[in-house]
Every structure is written in C-alpha cells, then in structure tokens.
Amino acid sequence: MKKYHFIAIGGAVMHNLALALVQKGYQVSGSDDEIYEPSRTRLEKAGILPPAYGWFPEKITSDLDGIILGMHARIDNPELIRAQELGVQVYSFPEFIYNQSQNKKRVVIAGSHGKTSITSMILHVLKDQNVDFDYLVGAQIEGFDLMVRLSDAPVIVIEGDEYLTSPIDRTPKFFHYKHDIALVSGIAWDHFNVFPDFEDYKAQFSKFMDQTLKTGELIYCDADELVKEAAEKSLTGGKKTPYHAHPAEIKDGITYLQTDLGLLEIGIFGEHNLQNLQGAMEVCRALGVSTSEFYRSIPSFKGAAKRQEILATGKSGILFRDFAHAPSKLKATVNAVKNQFPERKLVAVQELHTYSSLNKDFLPNYANSMDATDVAVVYLNPHAVALKKLELMDEATLREGFKRPDLMLFTESQALKEYLLTQNYTKTNLLLMSSGNYDNLDLEPLKAKFNSNEA
CATH class of the missing domain: 3.90.190.20 (Mur ligase, C-terminal domain)
Incomplete structure (x- = not known):
C-alpha cells in the first residue's frame, strides 16, 4: 500500500487530493496548523483528520512513498526539514499530479480569469457524454464529489494556476503538468505580491505556451489582445487554435446560443462566459467530442460554485x-x-x-x-x-x-x-x-x- 503524508492538508485542493488518494486505496496522513470547514468535516469522515493542529516531525518516517507539500507551509516547516533529512521524496501538488498522470493525455486550462469556469464546463460535458477522465479543478462542481480524481482514465483535465508551486519551488504551477493540450483564456495582472512586474507576469504565459509539444495543441482566446499576441509569437510547433465568444442573444434575461440547429438556451451568461464556453467546446473537440454532442450537454451546465x-x-x-x-x-x-x-x-x-x-x-x-x-x-x-x-x-x-x-x-x-x-x-x-x-x-x-x- 502506497503511503503519503500531506504537509498543510487542510487547503481546498490539498484536502481533495488527500481524499482522492484514500479512494484510490492509499494510506494517507497529514498535518496543518489550522483547518476550516468543509475541509475539517470531510477529512474527519475519511478518517484522516490530524488529531491535533501543528507540525510533528515524528510523523515523517523513511517508509513513506512521498511527502505532498502545500503552498501554505513555510520553507522552515519542521516536517519538511525532517523529510529532507531522511531523503523522503517531496512532491509539490502539481508535481504529484504529473507523477500520477504521465501516461495520460494531459489537458491544462490556464489564464488570469475564466479557467475554473472553462474546466467546469469541460468536465460537465465529458461526464454527460460518458467519457472516462480524471481531473483537477479549483472549485466544487455540481455532480462531482471531489475537486480531484485520479484513476486509470486515459485523459486528465487540469485547471492550471500560474501561482507559485511550493515554498521550495518559486515557479508557476502550470509548468509542471507538461501538457499535451493547453488553453489560455486571458492575461490580466494578478498576484501582485509574486509578480510585481507585469512583463514578468506575461512572460510566464509565454513560457507555458512554448511548452506545447509539436504533437500538441494550443487553444487561445484571440479576443484578448495579450493572449493573441503571445500565442502568435509562441515558439511551439503544435497546432494553434484561436477562439472568441460563441454567437448568442439575450431574450427576457435568458441567453441563447445561436447554432445551426436554432437557438439553444443555456444557464450561464455574459460575454466572458460565452468566450469560456467556446474555449471549452474547442477542448472537447480536441478530445473527440463533436459539436452536436457538446450542444446536447452544455444546456444543463449551471456554473461552478461562486461563479455568478x-x-x-x-x-x-x-x-x-x-x-x-x-x-x-x-x-x-x-x-x-x-x-x-x-x-x-x-x-x-x-x-x-x-x-x-x-x-x-x-x-x-x-x-x-x-x-x-x-x-x-x-x-x-x-x-x-x-x-x-x-x-x-x-x-x-x-x-x-x-x-x-x-x-x-x-x-x-x-x-x-x-x-x-x-x-x-x-x-x-x-x-x-x-x-x-x-x-x-x-x-x-x-x-x-x-x-x-x-x-
């Protein structure tokens, strides 16, 4: 049985990964200095809630298959130091996701905004079309128990954050997933405490685009001038697919997609969401879902948590x-x-x-x-x-x-x-x-x- 220990297990995505590994049959432990709801109750129900808050180096033993290090932990964390002393493999969250998905087709959704919504739309459509897939998404979605799934599925869809990887790796998370298919929704200055220079912030997305393999695909929103410029200059040898907002109209507070089959009522609205929807459609096409299949599934999508x-x-x-x-x-x-x-x-x-x-x-x-x-x-x-x-x-x-x-x-x-x-x-x-x-x-x-x- 694989054994993993989480340093800072209480985070939204961290505790979801911990629960996903429990479902996979792994032995999981963890520590944190504070754990809030709903993480606390969910960890307790799974039997992996730390018995006390704090950091306990004695939990780190040489028989562990790995440490999964959360961004919340400090570089001088006692458990991290102990793991380094013992030579236990330390994974950041994205490194571990890649480790578990090396034999899958990896789809990474990136951008300063819209990535959670786009990822959620893709997941909804794939599930509705009975496609087998794994995923990592940054919000709770209706119809999905966890924000992470790791199985034997041939595809994984990942919400790729540009924020720092871990206390010991100050590069963006999305570099570690080594994508086959990438989508970039928009570039707008964020994380001012990490990227005080906007040129440096933009450069991270250019590097991410350049990582697209010759056999891969870069899908990008050409309605965003910064994304368009970066994508067109990208050195990737992969296929480049631009997209913009799906044609639509509003009647009595309801948005309808304009399609070859007529008007199609959807449960989301706004120019940005019509861009998100079109981006999701392009990714689904790249994964073998036809346009007509996408149109059959997307009307029942109601949005991710806390998104309109x-x-x-x-x-x-x-x-x-x-x-x-x-x-x-x-x-x-x-x-x-x-x-x-x-x-x-x-x-x-x-x-x-x-x-x-x-x-x-x-x-x-x-x-x-x-x-x-x-x-x-x-x-x-x-x-x-x-x-x-x-x-x-x-x-x-x-x-x-x-x-x-x-x-x-x-x-x-x-x-x-x-x-x-x-x-x-x-x-x-x-x-x-x-x-x-x-x-x-x-x-x-x-x-x-x-x-x-x-x-």
Missing part, C-alpha cells in the same frame, strides 16, 4: 455571489449582470481581500471596473490590511482608484449588513463579489429578503 451563483431570487431581483476579485474578473462580472438585466438597477459590493487588491500601488488597475453598476460599494477589513502590513486606504483614495466618485466604503461587516438589508431590491439585482466572505457576513437575512418577494 444565484443565492436567492425575488419577483424582480436576484442575489448573486461571485468569486471575482481581480480587476478583469470584477469588470467582466459586473458587465455580464448588467447586460443580462439592463432594465434592473445593479448594486455591486466588492470586498478587497487579496494582497494585490489591498495594495495602494495596485489600485489603479481597478479604474472603471465598476462603471456598469448603479451603486458601487467596497468593503475592506482594517485587520486584514494590518496582517498584510499594508496602508489602509480611505474612501477618497478608493474613489480615485476605481474612478468612481460615488463609491461607498464600509470597513465593518455589521455596518455593511445593515446597509444592504435596508435597501429596496424591487427591479434590482445585488451582486456580492469576493474571494473572502466579508468577515463571515451572515447572508441568510439577505436571502430571506429576496425569497420573501421583497425584491
């Missing part, structure tokens, strides 16, 4: 939640909701939560990103700013950065909740955007306000 997720619906208003936090994601989401429901007022709330978004030097990248919303609100927690050792920005600074003179700022979760609950949502959509949770803001009263037809 509908939390509640009233008579004339919808409460949305979205993961958007980077400028490009924020702008795309705001525009999508407004274009889908142009007759409705749009109230948008953006939590500045990441290092990049809380950094005053990065703030100008948010200029005009909330122009399409009728009411623009920003929430930030002074404690989160202090933890990141950054300067707390005031309302005037944020208004100038967003180029939004009427922007409202809240720095207390309770005050934001009171404000939102006092608003009238008749013919109004409320869009909550964050990679965080507004400091555990209770959304149930807001859901109740919409569900009770007050909206």
Whole structure:
C-alpha cells in the first residue's frame, strides 16, 4: 500500500487530493496548523483528520512513498526539514499530479480569469457524454464529489494556476503538468505580491505556451489582445487554435446560443462566459467530442460554485455571489449582470481581500471596473490590511482608484449588513463579489429578503 503524508492538508485542493488518494486505496496522513470547514468535516469522515493542529516531525518516517507539500507551509516547516533529512521524496501538488498522470493525455486550462469556469464546463460535458477522465479543478462542481480524481482514465483535465508551486519551488504551477493540450483564456495582472512586474507576469504565459509539444495543441482566446499576441509569437510547433465568444442573444434575461440547429438556451451568461464556453467546446473537440454532442450537454451546465451563483431570487431581483476579485474578473462580472438585466438597477459590493487588491500601488488597475453598476460599494477589513502590513486606504483614495466618485466604503461587516438589508431590491439585482466572505457576513437575512418577494 502506497503511503503519503500531506504537509498543510487542510487547503481546498490539498484536502481533495488527500481524499482522492484514500479512494484510490492509499494510506494517507497529514498535518496543518489550522483547518476550516468543509475541509475539517470531510477529512474527519475519511478518517484522516490530524488529531491535533501543528507540525510533528515524528510523523515523517523513511517508509513513506512521498511527502505532498502545500503552498501554505513555510520553507522552515519542521516536517519538511525532517523529510529532507531522511531523503523522503517531496512532491509539490502539481508535481504529484504529473507523477500520477504521465501516461495520460494531459489537458491544462490556464489564464488570469475564466479557467475554473472553462474546466467546469469541460468536465460537465465529458461526464454527460460518458467519457472516462480524471481531473483537477479549483472549485466544487455540481455532480462531482471531489475537486480531484485520479484513476486509470486515459485523459486528465487540469485547471492550471500560474501561482507559485511550493515554498521550495518559486515557479508557476502550470509548468509542471507538461501538457499535451493547453488553453489560455486571458492575461490580466494578478498576484501582485509574486509578480510585481507585469512583463514578468506575461512572460510566464509565454513560457507555458512554448511548452506545447509539436504533437500538441494550443487553444487561445484571440479576443484578448495579450493572449493573441503571445500565442502568435509562441515558439511551439503544435497546432494553434484561436477562439472568441460563441454567437448568442439575450431574450427576457435568458441567453441563447445561436447554432445551426436554432437557438439553444443555456444557464450561464455574459460575454466572458460565452468566450469560456467556446474555449471549452474547442477542448472537447480536441478530445473527440463533436459539436452536436457538446450542444446536447452544455444546456444543463449551471456554473461552478461562486461563479455568478444565484443565492436567492425575488419577483424582480436576484442575489448573486461571485468569486471575482481581480480587476478583469470584477469588470467582466459586473458587465455580464448588467447586460443580462439592463432594465434592473445593479448594486455591486466588492470586498478587497487579496494582497494585490489591498495594495495602494495596485489600485489603479481597478479604474472603471465598476462603471456598469448603479451603486458601487467596497468593503475592506482594517485587520486584514494590518496582517498584510499594508496602508489602509480611505474612501477618497478608493474613489480615485476605481474612478468612481460615488463609491461607498464600509470597513465593518455589521455596518455593511445593515446597509444592504435596508435597501429596496424591487427591479434590482445585488451582486456580492469576493474571494473572502466579508468577515463571515451572515447572508441568510439577505436571502430571506429576496425569497420573501421583497425584491
């Protein structure tokens, strides 16, 4: 029986990989200094929840087949040091995925935005078409128990992150998957704390494209000028396939694809999602799924978690939640909701939560990103700013950065909740955007306000 130990097992993707290995029949252990829900309950149910928080070098023994090192761990982690002393193989997450999939056709979905949605669409269609495949995706998807599957399937579809691999490997994760098929959806500056130079950030995607084998395929969004430029200059000898948004039209708040067979109703919307859908279609074609088969499967796709997720619906208003936090994601989401429901007022709330978004030097990248919303609100927690050792920005600074003179700022979760609950949502959509949770803001009263037809 293979034996693996996870350092920082509580992460969203890390604990999913741990559970996937348990399903595969491997012996799994792990450690972490904090584990939140739902990771905690899921690990406990599988019998691999660490009995205590912290790092325990005695857990690292020479009979382990490997250590899987999470990005959350520090380079001086006691368990990591012990593993290095014993000569136990240390894998980063992406290195381990590659190790388990060397004999598969590897599809990697990359981009500053859209990669989770595209990966989710591909997974949905392949499953609906009864294709056997493995996967790694960065969000929980309806119909899939885990975010990771490793089996004997001949194909694996991977959401490829450009963020750093591990504490001991400061290169982007997506370099390690050694793809056969690559898709790049968009390039927009993100991870300001890791890539302070935009030219360096763009260069990572160029290197990734160049890795495409002569026998492989590079699928890219030519509606994104930076992606188009990089792809056209790429040194890869593989096939290059450009794509842009699938033709569609909106009727009464519903999006329909324009196809040779007529209009086809889908459950997602927005120009960016129509680009995502077309990219997913190109990948599915490369894997042998026909256009007609794709059209049969995609209408039942409802989206990935926290991607234009509908939390509640009233008579004339919808409460949305979205993961958007980077400028490009924020702008795309705001525009999508407004274009889908142009007759409705749009109230948008953006939590500045990441290092990049809380950094005053990065703030100008948010200029005009909330122009399409009728009411623009920003929430930030002074404690989160202090933890990141950054300067707390005031309302005037944020208004100038967003180029939004009427922007409202809240720095207390309770005050934001009171404000939102006092608003009238008749013919109004409320869009909550964050990679965080507004400091555990209770959304149930807001859901109740919409569900009770007050909206």
